[in-house]
Amino acid sequence: MLIGLPSVGKSTLLNRLTNAKSKVAAYQFTTLDVVPGAMEVNGARIQVLDLPGIIKGASEGRGLGKRVLAVARSADLVLFVVDVFQPEARAILDRELRTAGLRVDERPPNVVIEKSGAGGISVSAQVKLTRVSEELVKDILRVYGFNSGRVLVREDVTDEQLLDVLAGNRVYVASLTVMNKVDLVNAGFTEELTRKLPYRFLPISAESGINVQALKEEIYRRLDFVRVYMRRRTGETDFEEPMIVRNGATILEVCDKVHRNMKDDFRYAQVWGKSVRFGGQKVGVSHRLMDQDVLTIVTK
Ligand SMILES: Nc1nc2c(ncn2[C@@H]2O[C@H](COP(=O)(O)OP(=O)(O)OP(=O)(O)O)[C@@H](O)[C@H]2O)c(=O)[nH]1
Ligand SMILES: [Mg+2]
Structure with missing residues:
Protein backbone atom coordinates (compact mmCIF):
# COMPACT_ATOMS: atom_id res chain seq x y z
CA MET A 1 0.00 0.00 0.00
CA ARG A 107 8.09 -7.70 15.70
CA PRO A 108 5.28 -8.55 18.10
CA PRO A 109 6.78 -8.39 21.61
CA ASN A 110 7.66 -11.78 23.04
CA VAL A 111 5.37 -11.59 26.05
CA VAL A 112 2.74 -14.13 27.08
CA ILE A 113 0.02 -13.30 29.56
CA GLU A 114 -1.79 -16.16 31.29
CA LYS A 115 -4.82 -15.16 33.30
CA SER A 116 -5.77 -17.03 36.44
CA GLY A 117 -8.53 -16.82 39.04
CA ALA A 118 -6.58 -15.80 42.10
CA GLY A 119 -3.11 -15.43 43.58
CA GLY A 120 -2.04 -12.04 42.30
CA ILE A 121 0.30 -11.28 39.45
CA SER A 122 3.61 -13.03 39.01
CA VAL A 123 6.18 -11.83 36.54
CA SER A 124 8.71 -14.28 35.15
CA ALA A 125 11.33 -12.56 33.08
CA GLN A 126 13.53 -14.85 31.04
CA VAL A 127 15.93 -12.01 30.27
CA LYS A 128 17.13 -9.12 32.38
CA LEU A 129 14.60 -6.28 32.17
CA THR A 130 16.35 -2.93 31.83
CA ARG A 131 13.55 -0.75 30.52
CA VAL A 132 10.68 -1.62 32.85
CA SER A 133 10.69 -2.79 36.44
CA GLU A 134 8.63 -5.78 37.58
CA GLU A 135 6.54 -3.35 39.61
CA LEU A 136 5.79 -1.28 36.50
CA VAL A 137 4.78 -4.44 34.62
CA LYS A 138 2.33 -5.27 37.39
CA ASP A 139 0.98 -1.71 37.52
CA ILE A 140 0.37 -1.66 33.78
CA LEU A 141 -1.42 -5.02 33.97
CA ARG A 142 -3.66 -3.81 36.77
CA VAL A 143 -4.64 -0.74 34.77
CA TYR A 144 -5.82 -3.15 32.09
CA GLY A 145 -7.85 -5.13 34.65
CA PHE A 146 -5.48 -8.09 35.05
CA ASN A 147 -5.26 -8.74 38.74
CA SER A 148 -4.23 -12.32 38.76
CA GLY A 149 -2.08 -14.45 36.51
CA ARG A 150 1.37 -15.04 35.14
CA VAL A 151 3.31 -12.85 32.75
CA LEU A 152 6.12 -14.44 30.78
CA VAL A 153 8.50 -11.78 29.50
CA ARG A 154 10.93 -13.26 27.01
CA GLU A 155 12.62 -10.08 25.81
CA ASP A 156 13.70 -6.74 27.21
CA VAL A 157 10.43 -4.92 26.53
CA THR A 158 9.55 -1.26 26.88
CA ASP A 159 6.39 -0.11 28.64
CA GLU A 160 4.95 0.78 25.26
CA GLN A 161 5.47 -2.76 23.95
CA LEU A 162 3.75 -4.11 27.00
CA LEU A 163 0.82 -1.80 26.39
CA ASP A 164 0.74 -3.08 22.79
CA VAL A 165 0.42 -6.66 24.00
CA LEU A 166 -2.41 -5.70 26.33
CA ALA A 167 -4.23 -3.62 23.73
CA GLY A 168 -4.18 -6.69 21.49
CA ASN A 169 -5.20 -4.94 18.26
CA ARG A 170 -1.80 -3.89 17.02
CA LEU A 223 7.75 -9.56 0.88
CA ASP A 224 10.02 -12.56 1.38
CA PHE A 225 8.61 -14.86 -1.27
CA VAL A 226 9.90 -18.28 -2.15
CA ARG A 227 9.48 -20.22 -5.41
CA VAL A 228 8.23 -23.75 -5.29
CA TYR A 229 8.37 -25.91 -8.43
CA MET A 230 5.65 -28.50 -8.82
CA ARG A 231 6.65 -31.95 -10.02
CA ARG A 232 3.95 -34.08 -11.54
CA ARG A 233 3.69 -37.72 -10.48
CA THR A 234 4.90 -38.65 -13.95
CA GLY A 235 8.21 -37.02 -13.05
CA GLU A 236 8.42 -33.77 -15.03
CA THR A 237 8.95 -30.61 -13.03
CA ASP A 238 7.44 -27.31 -14.09
CA PHE A 239 10.39 -24.95 -13.84
CA GLU A 240 8.63 -22.34 -16.00
CA GLU A 241 5.91 -21.25 -13.62
CA PRO A 242 6.80 -21.64 -9.95
CA MET A 243 4.22 -21.35 -7.21
CA ILE A 244 4.96 -18.16 -5.33
CA VAL A 245 4.37 -18.33 -1.58
CA ARG A 246 5.55 -16.39 1.44
CA ASN A 247 8.72 -17.66 3.11
CA GLY A 248 7.75 -20.07 5.87
CA ALA A 249 4.64 -21.24 4.03
CA THR A 250 3.60 -24.83 4.63
CA ILE A 251 2.52 -27.53 2.19
CA LEU A 252 -1.03 -26.82 3.34
CA GLU A 253 -0.81 -23.27 2.00
CA VAL A 254 0.40 -24.59 -1.35
CA CYS A 255 -2.50 -27.08 -1.44
CA ASP A 256 -4.93 -24.22 -0.86
CA LYS A 257 -3.37 -22.30 -3.73
CA VAL A 258 -3.62 -25.21 -6.14
CA HIS A 259 -7.19 -26.10 -5.34
CA ARG A 260 -9.46 -25.30 -2.47
CA ASN A 261 -10.43 -28.96 -1.91
CA MET A 262 -6.95 -30.39 -2.34
CA LYS A 263 -6.21 -30.66 1.36
CA ASP A 264 -9.18 -33.02 1.83
CA ASP A 265 -7.61 -35.51 -0.58
CA PHE A 266 -4.03 -35.02 0.63
CA ARG A 267 -2.05 -38.21 1.35
CA TYR A 268 1.53 -37.03 1.51
CA ALA A 269 4.00 -34.80 -0.27
CA GLN A 270 7.53 -35.40 -1.52
CA VAL A 271 10.11 -32.64 -1.49
CA TRP A 272 13.48 -32.17 -3.14
CA GLY A 273 15.55 -29.18 -2.06
CA LYS A 274 16.82 -27.17 0.87
CA SER A 275 13.94 -27.83 3.27
CA VAL A 276 14.57 -31.59 3.42
CA ARG A 277 17.47 -33.83 4.37
CA PHE A 278 17.31 -36.00 1.27
CA GLY A 279 15.68 -35.70 -2.12
CA GLY A 280 12.21 -37.17 -2.39
CA GLN A 281 11.62 -37.07 1.37
CA LYS A 282 7.99 -37.71 2.35
CA VAL A 283 6.46 -34.92 4.40
CA GLY A 284 3.07 -33.91 5.80
CA VAL A 285 0.96 -30.78 5.39
CA SER A 286 2.73 -28.83 8.12
CA HIS A 287 6.17 -29.07 6.47
CA ARG A 288 7.66 -25.63 5.75
CA LEU A 289 9.03 -25.05 2.28
CA MET A 290 12.16 -23.17 1.23
CA ASP A 291 13.12 -21.28 -1.90
CA GLN A 292 13.38 -23.44 -5.03
CA ASP A 293 12.04 -26.60 -3.45
CA VAL A 294 10.54 -29.11 -5.85
CA LEU A 295 7.25 -30.53 -4.63
CA THR A 296 4.98 -33.41 -5.54
CA ILE A 297 1.64 -33.65 -3.77
CA VAL A 298 0.14 -37.13 -3.66
CA THR A 299 -3.61 -37.21 -3.25
CA LYS A 300 -6.10 -40.02 -2.74
N1 LIG B 1 8.97 15.83 -11.47
C1 LIG B 1 8.22 14.85 -11.02
N2 LIG B 1 6.92 15.04 -10.80
C2 LIG B 1 6.19 14.02 -10.32
C3 LIG B 1 6.76 12.74 -10.10
N3 LIG B 1 5.78 11.93 -9.63
C4 LIG B 1 4.66 12.66 -9.59
N4 LIG B 1 4.88 13.92 -10.03
C5 LIG B 1 3.89 15.03 -10.14
O1 LIG B 1 3.40 15.33 -8.85
C6 LIG B 1 2.03 15.72 -8.93
C7 LIG B 1 1.20 14.83 -7.99
O2 LIG B 1 1.23 13.51 -8.46
P1 LIG B 1 0.14 12.44 -8.01
O3 LIG B 1 0.62 11.11 -8.53
O4 LIG B 1 -1.24 12.85 -8.37
O5 LIG B 1 0.33 12.51 -6.44
P2 LIG B 1 -0.47 11.73 -5.28
O6 LIG B 1 0.51 11.43 -4.22
O7 LIG B 1 -1.22 10.58 -5.84
O8 LIG B 1 -1.46 12.86 -4.77
P3 LIG B 1 -2.87 12.71 -3.98
O9 LIG B 1 -3.71 11.68 -4.67
O10 LIG B 1 -3.45 14.05 -4.06
O11 LIG B 1 -2.51 12.32 -2.59
C8 LIG B 1 1.63 15.57 -10.40
O12 LIG B 1 1.71 16.83 -10.99
C9 LIG B 1 2.68 14.62 -10.96
O13 LIG B 1 2.88 14.80 -12.33
C10 LIG B 1 8.16 12.57 -10.35
O14 LIG B 1 8.76 11.50 -10.16
N5 LIG B 1 8.84 13.66 -10.80
MG1 LIG C 1 -3.19 10.16 -5.88
Whole structure:
Protein backbone atom coordinates (compact mmCIF):
# COMPACT_ATOMS: atom_id res chain seq x y z
CA MET A 1 0.00 0.00 0.00
CA LEU A 2 1.27 3.41 -0.96
CA ILE A 3 1.29 5.78 2.00
CA GLY A 4 2.33 9.40 1.72
CA LEU A 5 1.34 13.03 2.00
CA PRO A 6 -0.83 14.49 -0.79
CA SER A 7 0.84 15.18 -4.15
CA VAL A 8 4.02 13.23 -3.50
CA GLY A 9 3.37 11.07 -6.57
CA LYS A 10 1.63 7.95 -5.21
CA SER A 11 -0.77 7.65 -8.13
CA THR A 12 1.99 8.32 -10.65
CA LEU A 13 3.94 5.49 -9.02
CA LEU A 14 0.99 3.10 -9.03
CA ASN A 15 0.54 3.73 -12.73
CA ARG A 16 4.24 3.02 -13.27
CA LEU A 17 4.30 -0.18 -11.25
CA THR A 18 1.04 -1.65 -12.46
CA ASN A 19 -1.54 -1.69 -15.22
CA ALA A 20 -3.74 0.76 -13.27
CA LYS A 21 -4.75 4.24 -14.36
CA SER A 22 -5.11 6.21 -11.19
CA LYS A 23 -5.82 9.91 -11.65
CA VAL A 24 -2.75 12.16 -11.42
CA ALA A 25 -2.90 15.93 -10.92
CA ALA A 26 -0.86 18.80 -9.55
CA TYR A 27 -3.35 19.57 -6.76
CA GLN A 28 -3.71 17.85 -3.38
CA PHE A 29 -6.24 15.09 -2.65
CA THR A 30 -6.58 14.01 -6.25
CA THR A 31 -7.10 10.43 -5.15
CA LEU A 32 -10.18 10.03 -2.97
CA ASP A 33 -10.56 6.28 -2.94
CA VAL A 34 -8.56 3.07 -2.88
CA VAL A 35 -7.25 2.31 -6.38
CA PRO A 36 -5.84 -1.18 -6.98
CA GLY A 37 -3.34 -2.30 -9.58
CA ALA A 38 -1.61 -5.61 -10.35
CA MET A 39 2.16 -5.75 -10.55
CA GLU A 40 4.19 -8.66 -11.90
CA VAL A 41 7.70 -9.31 -10.71
CA ASN A 42 9.77 -12.53 -10.86
CA GLY A 43 6.62 -14.47 -11.70
CA ALA A 44 4.71 -13.18 -8.66
CA ARG A 45 1.55 -11.14 -8.95
CA ILE A 46 1.38 -8.48 -6.30
CA GLN A 47 -1.57 -6.22 -5.66
CA VAL A 48 -0.58 -2.60 -5.12
CA LEU A 49 -3.07 -0.17 -3.64
CA ASP A 50 -2.96 3.58 -4.19
CA LEU A 51 -4.52 5.45 -1.31
CA PRO A 52 -5.56 9.05 -0.72
CA GLY A 53 -2.81 11.18 0.82
CA ILE A 54 -2.67 11.36 4.58
CA ILE A 55 -1.79 14.47 6.53
CA LYS A 56 -0.66 15.22 10.05
CA GLY A 57 -3.60 14.42 12.32
CA ALA A 58 -4.91 11.72 10.01
CA SER A 59 -5.19 9.24 12.86
CA GLU A 60 -7.45 11.70 14.69
CA GLY A 61 -9.66 11.93 11.64
CA ARG A 62 -8.17 14.74 9.58
CA GLY A 63 -8.72 14.43 5.87
CA LEU A 64 -9.56 10.88 4.84
CA GLY A 65 -7.01 9.69 7.36
CA LYS A 66 -8.99 7.20 9.41
CA ARG A 67 -10.20 5.32 6.36
CA VAL A 68 -6.75 5.21 4.80
CA LEU A 69 -5.16 3.98 7.99
CA ALA A 70 -7.85 1.31 8.38
CA VAL A 71 -7.01 0.00 4.90
CA ALA A 72 -3.29 0.07 5.67
CA ARG A 73 -3.88 -2.38 8.53
CA SER A 74 -4.38 -5.19 6.04
CA ALA A 75 -1.18 -4.50 4.09
CA ASP A 76 1.66 -7.01 3.83
CA LEU A 77 3.98 -4.14 3.04
CA VAL A 78 3.67 -0.40 3.48
CA LEU A 79 5.47 1.62 0.84
CA PHE A 80 6.16 5.09 2.19
CA VAL A 81 6.30 7.60 -0.64
CA VAL A 82 8.20 10.75 0.30
CA ASP A 83 8.76 13.84 -1.86
CA VAL A 84 12.43 14.72 -2.24
CA PHE A 85 11.67 18.28 -1.08
CA GLN A 86 9.77 17.08 2.01
CA PRO A 87 11.95 14.36 3.53
CA GLU A 88 10.71 15.15 7.03
CA ALA A 89 7.32 13.73 6.05
CA ARG A 90 8.54 10.23 6.87
CA ALA A 91 8.33 11.02 10.58
CA ILE A 92 4.78 12.32 10.20
CA LEU A 93 3.69 9.16 8.39
CA ASP A 94 5.34 7.03 11.03
CA ARG A 95 3.57 8.85 13.81
CA GLU A 96 0.17 8.64 12.14
CA LEU A 97 0.52 4.90 11.55
CA ARG A 98 1.71 4.37 15.09
CA THR A 99 -1.24 6.29 16.56
CA ALA A 100 -3.55 4.17 14.43
CA GLY A 101 -2.14 1.00 16.03
CA LEU A 102 0.22 -0.04 13.24
CA ARG A 103 3.76 -1.10 14.15
CA VAL A 104 6.08 -0.67 11.23
CA ASP A 105 9.15 -2.92 10.96
CA GLU A 106 8.71 -4.18 14.50
CA ARG A 107 8.09 -7.70 15.70
CA PRO A 108 5.28 -8.55 18.10
CA PRO A 109 6.78 -8.39 21.61
CA ASN A 110 7.66 -11.78 23.04
CA VAL A 111 5.37 -11.59 26.05
CA VAL A 112 2.74 -14.13 27.08
CA ILE A 113 0.02 -13.30 29.56
CA GLU A 114 -1.79 -16.16 31.29
CA LYS A 115 -4.82 -15.16 33.30
CA SER A 116 -5.77 -17.03 36.44
CA GLY A 117 -8.53 -16.82 39.04
CA ALA A 118 -6.58 -15.80 42.10
CA GLY A 119 -3.11 -15.43 43.58
CA GLY A 120 -2.04 -12.04 42.30
CA ILE A 121 0.30 -11.28 39.45
CA SER A 122 3.61 -13.03 39.01
CA VAL A 123 6.18 -11.83 36.54
CA SER A 124 8.71 -14.28 35.15
CA ALA A 125 11.33 -12.56 33.08
CA GLN A 126 13.53 -14.85 31.04
CA VAL A 127 15.93 -12.01 30.27
CA LYS A 128 17.13 -9.12 32.38
CA LEU A 129 14.60 -6.28 32.17
CA THR A 130 16.35 -2.93 31.83
CA ARG A 131 13.55 -0.75 30.52
CA VAL A 132 10.68 -1.62 32.85
CA SER A 133 10.69 -2.79 36.44
CA GLU A 134 8.63 -5.78 37.58
CA GLU A 135 6.54 -3.35 39.61
CA LEU A 136 5.79 -1.28 36.50
CA VAL A 137 4.78 -4.44 34.62
CA LYS A 138 2.33 -5.27 37.39
CA ASP A 139 0.98 -1.71 37.52
CA ILE A 140 0.37 -1.66 33.78
CA LEU A 141 -1.42 -5.02 33.97
CA ARG A 142 -3.66 -3.81 36.77
CA VAL A 143 -4.64 -0.74 34.77
CA TYR A 144 -5.82 -3.15 32.09
CA GLY A 145 -7.85 -5.13 34.65
CA PHE A 146 -5.48 -8.09 35.05
CA ASN A 147 -5.26 -8.74 38.74
CA SER A 148 -4.23 -12.32 38.76
CA GLY A 149 -2.08 -14.45 36.51
CA ARG A 150 1.37 -15.04 35.14
CA VAL A 151 3.31 -12.85 32.75
CA LEU A 152 6.12 -14.44 30.78
CA VAL A 153 8.50 -11.78 29.50
CA ARG A 154 10.93 -13.26 27.01
CA GLU A 155 12.62 -10.08 25.81
CA ASP A 156 13.70 -6.74 27.21
CA VAL A 157 10.43 -4.92 26.53
CA THR A 158 9.55 -1.26 26.88
CA ASP A 159 6.39 -0.11 28.64
CA GLU A 160 4.95 0.78 25.26
CA GLN A 161 5.47 -2.76 23.95
CA LEU A 162 3.75 -4.11 27.00
CA LEU A 163 0.82 -1.80 26.39
CA ASP A 164 0.74 -3.08 22.79
CA VAL A 165 0.42 -6.66 24.00
CA LEU A 166 -2.41 -5.70 26.33
CA ALA A 167 -4.23 -3.62 23.73
CA GLY A 168 -4.18 -6.69 21.49
CA ASN A 169 -5.20 -4.94 18.26
CA ARG A 170 -1.80 -3.89 17.02
CA VAL A 171 -0.83 -4.74 13.46
CA TYR A 172 2.80 -5.50 12.61
CA VAL A 173 3.76 -4.63 9.07
CA ALA A 174 6.95 -4.36 7.03
CA SER A 175 7.85 -1.19 5.13
CA LEU A 176 9.98 0.31 2.41
CA THR A 177 10.57 4.00 1.74
CA VAL A 178 10.99 5.64 -1.65
CA MET A 179 12.19 9.20 -2.18
CA ASN A 180 10.23 10.36 -5.22
CA LYS A 181 10.85 13.09 -7.79
CA VAL A 182 14.64 12.73 -7.78
CA ASP A 183 14.52 13.80 -11.43
CA LEU A 184 14.16 17.34 -10.03
CA VAL A 185 17.45 17.31 -8.11
CA ASN A 186 21.07 16.46 -8.82
CA ALA A 187 22.87 13.40 -7.53
CA GLY A 188 24.66 15.41 -4.83
CA PHE A 189 21.34 16.48 -3.32
CA THR A 190 20.18 12.88 -3.02
CA GLU A 191 23.53 11.75 -1.57
CA GLU A 192 23.30 14.49 1.04
CA LEU A 193 19.85 13.19 2.05
CA THR A 194 21.20 9.65 2.30
CA ARG A 195 23.84 10.91 4.73
CA LYS A 196 21.59 13.17 6.78
CA LEU A 197 18.31 11.31 7.14
CA PRO A 198 17.73 8.80 9.93
CA TYR A 199 15.97 6.34 7.61
CA ARG A 200 16.95 4.35 4.56
CA PHE A 201 15.26 5.01 1.25
CA LEU A 202 15.38 4.17 -2.43
CA PRO A 203 15.58 7.29 -4.64
CA ILE A 204 13.11 7.03 -7.54
CA SER A 205 11.27 9.05 -10.11
CA ALA A 206 7.81 7.72 -10.70
CA GLU A 207 7.40 10.11 -13.60
CA SER A 208 10.58 9.36 -15.51
CA GLY A 209 10.94 5.75 -14.36
CA ILE A 210 14.25 6.06 -12.49
CA ASN A 211 14.79 2.99 -10.25
CA VAL A 212 11.26 1.73 -10.79
CA GLN A 213 12.50 -1.74 -11.78
CA ALA A 214 14.82 -1.77 -8.77
CA LEU A 215 11.84 -0.89 -6.59
CA LYS A 216 9.84 -3.81 -7.97
CA GLU A 217 12.68 -6.16 -7.09
CA GLU A 218 12.98 -4.62 -3.65
CA ILE A 219 9.24 -5.05 -3.03
CA TYR A 220 9.54 -8.69 -4.08
CA ARG A 221 12.51 -9.20 -1.78
CA ARG A 222 10.89 -7.46 1.16
CA LEU A 223 7.75 -9.56 0.88
CA ASP A 224 10.02 -12.56 1.38
CA PHE A 225 8.61 -14.86 -1.27
CA VAL A 226 9.90 -18.28 -2.15
CA ARG A 227 9.48 -20.22 -5.41
CA VAL A 228 8.23 -23.75 -5.29
CA TYR A 229 8.37 -25.91 -8.43
CA MET A 230 5.65 -28.50 -8.82
CA ARG A 231 6.65 -31.95 -10.02
CA ARG A 232 3.95 -34.08 -11.54
CA ARG A 233 3.69 -37.72 -10.48
CA THR A 234 4.90 -38.65 -13.95
CA GLY A 235 8.21 -37.02 -13.05
CA GLU A 236 8.42 -33.77 -15.03
CA THR A 237 8.95 -30.61 -13.03
CA ASP A 238 7.44 -27.31 -14.09
CA PHE A 239 10.39 -24.95 -13.84
CA GLU A 240 8.63 -22.34 -16.00
CA GLU A 241 5.91 -21.25 -13.62
CA PRO A 242 6.80 -21.64 -9.95
CA MET A 243 4.22 -21.35 -7.21
CA ILE A 244 4.96 -18.16 -5.33
CA VAL A 245 4.37 -18.33 -1.58
CA ARG A 246 5.55 -16.39 1.44
CA ASN A 247 8.72 -17.66 3.11
CA GLY A 248 7.75 -20.07 5.87
CA ALA A 249 4.64 -21.24 4.03
CA THR A 250 3.60 -24.83 4.63
CA ILE A 251 2.52 -27.53 2.19
CA LEU A 252 -1.03 -26.82 3.34
CA GLU A 253 -0.81 -23.27 2.00
CA VAL A 254 0.40 -24.59 -1.35
CA CYS A 255 -2.50 -27.08 -1.44
CA ASP A 256 -4.93 -24.22 -0.86
CA LYS A 257 -3.37 -22.30 -3.73
CA VAL A 258 -3.62 -25.21 -6.14
CA HIS A 259 -7.19 -26.10 -5.34
CA ARG A 260 -9.46 -25.30 -2.47
CA ASN A 261 -10.43 -28.96 -1.91
CA MET A 262 -6.95 -30.39 -2.34
CA LYS A 263 -6.21 -30.66 1.36
CA ASP A 264 -9.18 -33.02 1.83
CA ASP A 265 -7.61 -35.51 -0.58
CA PHE A 266 -4.03 -35.02 0.63
CA ARG A 267 -2.05 -38.21 1.35
CA TYR A 268 1.53 -37.03 1.51
CA ALA A 269 4.00 -34.80 -0.27
CA GLN A 270 7.53 -35.40 -1.52
CA VAL A 271 10.11 -32.64 -1.49
CA TRP A 272 13.48 -32.17 -3.14
CA GLY A 273 15.55 -29.18 -2.06
CA LYS A 274 16.82 -27.17 0.87
CA SER A 275 13.94 -27.83 3.27
CA VAL A 276 14.57 -31.59 3.42
CA ARG A 277 17.47 -33.83 4.37
CA PHE A 278 17.31 -36.00 1.27
CA GLY A 279 15.68 -35.70 -2.12
CA GLY A 280 12.21 -37.17 -2.39
CA GLN A 281 11.62 -37.07 1.37
CA LYS A 282 7.99 -37.71 2.35
CA VAL A 283 6.46 -34.92 4.40
CA GLY A 284 3.07 -33.91 5.80
CA VAL A 285 0.96 -30.78 5.39
CA SER A 286 2.73 -28.83 8.12
CA HIS A 287 6.17 -29.07 6.47
CA ARG A 288 7.66 -25.63 5.75
CA LEU A 289 9.03 -25.05 2.28
CA MET A 290 12.16 -23.17 1.23
CA ASP A 291 13.12 -21.28 -1.90
CA GLN A 292 13.38 -23.44 -5.03
CA ASP A 293 12.04 -26.60 -3.45
CA VAL A 294 10.54 -29.11 -5.85
CA LEU A 295 7.25 -30.53 -4.63
CA THR A 296 4.98 -33.41 -5.54
CA ILE A 297 1.64 -33.65 -3.77
CA VAL A 298 0.14 -37.13 -3.66
CA THR A 299 -3.61 -37.21 -3.25
CA LYS A 300 -6.10 -40.02 -2.74
N1 LIG B 1 8.97 15.83 -11.47
C1 LIG B 1 8.22 14.85 -11.02
N2 LIG B 1 6.92 15.04 -10.80
C2 LIG B 1 6.19 14.02 -10.32
C3 LIG B 1 6.76 12.74 -10.10
N3 LIG B 1 5.78 11.93 -9.63
C4 LIG B 1 4.66 12.66 -9.59
N4 LIG B 1 4.88 13.92 -10.03
C5 LIG B 1 3.89 15.03 -10.14
O1 LIG B 1 3.40 15.33 -8.85
C6 LIG B 1 2.03 15.72 -8.93
C7 LIG B 1 1.20 14.83 -7.99
O2 LIG B 1 1.23 13.51 -8.46
P1 LIG B 1 0.14 12.44 -8.01
O3 LIG B 1 0.62 11.11 -8.53
O4 LIG B 1 -1.24 12.85 -8.37
O5 LIG B 1 0.33 12.51 -6.44
P2 LIG B 1 -0.47 11.73 -5.28
O6 LIG B 1 0.51 11.43 -4.22
O7 LIG B 1 -1.22 10.58 -5.84
O8 LIG B 1 -1.46 12.86 -4.77
P3 LIG B 1 -2.87 12.71 -3.98
O9 LIG B 1 -3.71 11.68 -4.67
O10 LIG B 1 -3.45 14.05 -4.06
O11 LIG B 1 -2.51 12.32 -2.59
C8 LIG B 1 1.63 15.57 -10.40
O12 LIG B 1 1.71 16.83 -10.99
C9 LIG B 1 2.68 14.62 -10.96
O13 LIG B 1 2.88 14.80 -12.33
C10 LIG B 1 8.16 12.57 -10.35
O14 LIG B 1 8.76 11.50 -10.16
N5 LIG B 1 8.84 13.66 -10.80
MG1 LIG C 1 -3.19 10.16 -5.88
